[in-house]
Amino acid sequence: MKHLEDIKQRLRDFAATREWDQFHSPKNLSMALIAEAAELVEHFQWLTEEQSANLPPDKHTEVEEELADILIYLIRTADKLDVDLLLAAQRKIEKNERKYPIDKVKGSSKKYTELD
Amino acid sequence: MKHLEDIKQRLRDFAATREWDQFHSPKNLSMALIAEAAELVEHFQWLTEEQSANLPPDKHTEVEEELADILIYLIRTADKLDVDLLLAAQRKIEKNERKYPIDKVKGSSKKYTELD
Amino acid sequence: MKHLEDIKQRLRDFAATREWDQFHSPKNLSMALIAEAAELVEHFQWLTEEQSANLPPDKHTEVEEELADILIYLIRTADKLDVDLLLAAQRKIEKNERKYPIDKVKGSSKKYTELD
Amino acid sequence: MKHLEDIKQRLRDFAATREWDQFHSPKNLSMALIAEAAELVEHFQWLTEEQSANLPPDKHTEVEEELADILIYLIRTADKLDVDLLLAAQRKIEKNERKYPIDKVKGSSKKYTELD
Numbered sequence: 237m238k239h240l241e242d243i244k245q246r247l248r249d250f251a252a253t254r255e256w257d258q259f260h261s262p263k264n265l266s267m268a269l270i271a272e273a274a275e276l277v278e279h280f281q282w283l284t285e286e287q288s289a290n291l292p293p294d295k296h297t298e299v300e301e302e303l304a305d306i307l308i309y310l311i312r313t314a315d316k317l318d319v320d321l322l323l324a325a326q327r328k329i330e331k332n333e334r335k336y337p338i339d340k341v342k343g344s345s346k347k348y349t350e351l352d
Numbered sequence: 353m354k355h356l357e358d359i360k361q362r363l364r365d366f367a368a369t370r371e372w373d374q375f376h377s378p379k380n381l382s383m384a385l386i387a388e389a390a391e392l393v394e395h396f397q398w399l400t401e402e403q404s405a406n407l408p409p410d411k412h413t414e415v416e417e418e419l420a421d422i423l424i425y426l427i428r429t430a431d432k433l434d435v436d437l438l439l440a441a442q443r444k445i446e447k448n449e450r451k452y453p454i455d456k457v458k459g460s461s462k463k464y465t466e467l468d
Numbered sequence: 469m470k471h472l473e474d475i476k477q478r479l480r481d482f483a484a485t486r487e488w489d490q491f492h493s494p495k496n497l498s499m500a501l502i503a504e505a506a507e508l509v510e511h512f513q514w515l516t517e518e519q520s521a522n523l524p525p526d527k528h529t530e531v532e533e534e535l536a537d538i539l540i541y542l543i544r545t546a547d548k549l550d551v552d553l554l555l556a557a558q559r560k561i562e563k564n565e566r567k568y569p570i571d572k573v574k575g576s577s578k579k580y581t582e583l584d
Numbered sequence: 585m586k587h588l589e590d591i592k593q594r595l596r597d598f599a600a601t602r603e604w605d606q607f608h609s610p611k612n613l614s615m616a617l618i619a620e621a622a623e624l625v626e627h628f629q630w631l632t633e634e635q636s637a638n639l640p641p642d643k644h645t646e647v648e649e650e651l652a653d654i655l656i657y658l659i660r661t662a663d664k665l666d667v668d669l670l671l672a673a674q675r676k677i678e679k680n681e682r683k684y685p686i687d688k689v690k691g692s693s694k695k696y697t698e699l700d
Contacts, residue, residue: 261401274506285377390622493633517609
């Protein structure tokens with residue numbers, strides 16, 4: 237599977253054969269998504285930033301799986317809402333490029349709201 | 353941008369030109385990711401499941417942007433950890449297909465831990 | 469322990485004797501807090517609203533423990549930031565009472581931003 | 585209001601007069617709770633641990649309000665589930681004291697599952 241589209245289709249089949257679409261409202265999927273995001277957070281909560289960037293192999297494998305879970309629920313949510321994820325991301329990046337002009341934010345993490 | 357890879361590269365450039373890589377530890381990115389996931393949750397918290405599947409156009413546009421934000425931070429986190437998101441998702445789906453055999457879970461939302 | 473203050477003190481002792489204060493920065497504690505909040509969410513993600521209000525005893529016990537975990541990290545975070553939780557809640561409630569006047573929001577879940 | 589009980593009662597009145605109990609299922613409240621927890625996380629995501637412990641006054645005030653919001657939804661959720669928060673926390677602390685014996689975990693953040 238080389239594309240998001242392939243995964244989207246496979247997840248559709250996965251849910252359909254298990255009759256799980258009845259549980260997959262966007263509301264419920266958003267809950268599943270944030271629960272997976274929290275499992276990622278949990279891996280990092282007692283680590284320093286540097287440790288989080290240098291995980292031992294077993295932890296790296298676990299984190300990889302959390303990232304997969306997040307992507308899976310993200311694709312399912314987008315599918316149920318008829319959202320084209322890649323197009324939405326492209327638009328958001330273009331918006332961010334305008335919102336955070338390089339010369340104003342270089343080296344600063346301050347949010348755009350504080351830049352005025 | 354038709355592929356995750358394109359977005360990954362564009363986000364790299366976005367961070368590099370703004371000198372934001374210093375803030376983008378996996379630990380910090382996981383926090384940003386869950387904060388975006390929560391903005392999605394917030395849209396749905398007082399809606400019924402049915403309402404969440406039938407958003408008015410203005411809400412749909414806002415939700416689309418939250419989904420984009422989640423994907424953006426997910427790609428950044430995976431990039432910083434050298435994780436191939438699509439491959440990780442494929443492996444996880446295959447694992448799930450074994451973990452949730454159709455004849456055992458059909459129509460039930462019970463987690464696999466309760467299926468034994 | 470009949471008061472938040474008692475729990476705060478006991479949690480201080482718990483961390484001190486284990487030399488865990490070094491890990492308890494507000495940043496890290498906020499991650500632990502949201503991870504516990506997600507475990508609560510996870511219990512409810514595939515339930516209907518009605519089911520969430522009528523949990524079987526074993527689930528109720530598990531949920532009770534998640535609520536305890538959230539309170540524990542909330543008290544720790546507030547302690548580390550010298551915040552008086554009860555006073556802060558009182559102030560926020562008073563603010564909400566002004567922000568959501570009864571005659572304007574009665575029976576509606578619309579946020580105050582949409583009330584103008 | 586010097587006790588959790590006082591806040592619980594006031595929040596009951598707040599919801600009742602606004603006819604908001606119809607929205608306050610444990611499922612929905614858990615979503616509101618995690619959304620507030622995420623606003624706390626958002627304050628800290630680009631800060632170092634040390635910065636998170638030394639907030640400027642204006643940020644401290646904002647963080648104080650997020651903590652209040654979390655407590656408010658936590659109390660509401662517990663109330664709707666007939667959970668005694670303080671008692672639940674006391675029990676959990678006692679459980680943790682057994683689970684994390686001082687001589688085994690002193691100075692280490694490793695979870696109990698890794699201590700065997």
